[in-house]
Amino acid sequence: MDYFKEQHKETLVSTCDLLGVNRQVYYRSIKSIQHKQLIAQQVIDLVRSIRNLMPKLGTRKLYHLLEQKLMVLKVGRDKLFRILKANHMLIKPKRSYHITTDSHHRFRKHKNIVSDLEIVRPEQVWVSDITYIGNRANPSYLALITDAYSKKIMGYNVSNTLNMEGSLQALSMALKNRKYQAKSLIHHSDRGLQYCSNEYQVLLKLNNIKASMTEKYDPYENAIAESINGILKQEFDIAKHSSNLEMKQKMVKNAVEIYNQIRPHLSNAMLTPIKMHNQSVLKRKQYNTKKLKDASILKL
Numbered sequence: 001m002d003y004f005k006e007q008h009k010e011t012l013v014s015t016c017d018l019l020g021v022n023r024q025v026y027y028r029s030i031k032s033i034q035h036k037q038l039i040a041q042q043v044i045d046l047v048r049s050i051r052n053l054m055p056k057l058g059t060r061k062l063y064h065l066l067e068q069k070l071m072v073l074k075v076g077r078d079k080l081f082r083i084l085k086a087n088h089m090l091i092k093p094k095r096s097y098h099i100t101t102d103s104h105h106r107f108r109k110h111k112n113i114v115s116d117l118e119i120v121r122p123e124q125v126w127v128s129d130i131t132y133i134g135n136r137a138n139p140s141y142l143a144l145i146t147d148a149y150s151k152k153i154m155g156y157n158v159s160n161t162l163n164m165e166g167s168l169q170a171l172s173m174a175l176k177n178r179k180y181q182a183k184s185l186i187h188h189s190d191r192g193l194q195y196c197s198n199e200y201q202v203l204l205k206l207n208n209i210k211a212s213m214t215e216k217y218d219p220y221e222n223a224i225a226e227s228i229n230g231i232l233k234q235e236f237d238i239a240k241h242s243s244n245l246e247m248k249q250k251m252v253k254n255a256v257e258i259y260n261q262i263r264p265h266l267s268n269a270m271l272t273p274i275k276m277h278n279q280s281v282l283k284r285k286q287y288n289t290k291k292l293k294d295a296s297i298l299k300l
Helices: 002-019 023-051 059-072 078-085 164-176 198-206 219-235 245-261 273-275 289-294
Strands: 126-133 141-147 153-159 185-189 207-211
Touching: 002 078, 023 059, 023 078, 059 078, 059 219, 126 219, 141 164, 153 164, 153 185, 153 245, 164 245, 198 219, 219 245, 245 273
Parallel strands: 126 185, 185 207
Antiparallel strands: 126 141, 141 153
């Protein structure tokens, strides 16, 4: 074995001499490459540990969650981006659209009273929406109620129809999870039959909640609700798998818990929705409406 090592060294020496390369420089470059590969593998392992919970979490949020560990490895945000790009681990957002709103009905429609409202605290405004998360074999719909300030999902329901019952159950869950009972609250939604129905409006009135609705049939008029829908479907793949209703409900429950408790938000100064909801000092990030209309997806 020693003989072959000596032969290799002699061959390397002659090759280095022939090319005019210093042997020490050559060995340093080899060690440098090996060190970079080791660092990159450690970064990939850290990212995978996060993406086991949140499969399509973006680079900025990954960096926020891993910042302390990445500092030890001397990896900044730009370097993290380069490593993910080199290993084909960047996330490309996609947007799908499925109409779930039926606004052609006899029930009363309310005006939009939140369009110019400055939202400065949790449970000042709730936004509601319904999104399609099924397929032909197993149709299913997700009704969500989200706090506009903290982006915390307050209530949700998964059902296999667009009946009013799913939205009512989501509202009932949100009311149970309400923390600031003495504060005034506005419920904002589209003009769908579910939200305009007598049963839904009665439940709002019983809890002293004002009703507000979109007026221009523009999804960006309810942009926060649309965004949360997109996050759950794109980052957590809740609409990807062909599952029965019971399995879909478990998937959504798990996604909501991770979303509320672990996932940081850019608009929350990188706080999780629950941490943002437990305070009212931070000012939430405001979004430019024109930019939202030009974007393919609203990133929170």
